[in-house]
Amino acid sequence: MSPAKRAPAGKRPVRVLATGTFDILHPGHLRYLKDARKLGDELWVIVARTANVRHKPKPVMPERHRLQMIASLRVVDRAILGSRRDIFEFLPTIHPDIVALGADQHFDAQWLQRQLDKRGIRARVVRVQDYDPDPFCSSGRIIERIGRRMPRTRGR
DSSP: OOSSOOOOTTSOOOEEEEEEOOOSOOHHHHHHHHHHHTTSSEEEEEEOOGGGOOSSOOOSSOHHHHHHHHHTOTTOSEEEEOOSSOTTTTHHHHOOSEEEEOTTOSOOHHHHHHHHHHTTOOOEEEEOSOOOOOGGGOHHHHHHHHHHHSOOOTTO
């Protein structure tokens, strides 16, 4: 368990849920998760399944490795792989009080709040952190940078 604040005895802890692809773990991911953790007593993280990543290029890292990296972070209380079928599938089991979105996540917060309400999931959607333009706070930009450094071979 992370060393952050705990709910008073006899009171249910405030559970925060963060989600993401978390490909090539970088400082932006850490900042997002730390900011999300500050919103409550527990931080649960759903790591996106590779097959469900449609809004950007598929991750470089396999999902099991991305999950292992996130689960090893001190700030994270519990990490799981997302559903293959429905992004909302595990939420009734997790019972989040807050769903934390990162600054650059593609979700529309109002749409997400309506979807949670429609499903009877009593959680508040909160967008955390300001966007960090640092090129090392984006998996895509890190991959591009690595690509520029790779030697070009003839015939490709």
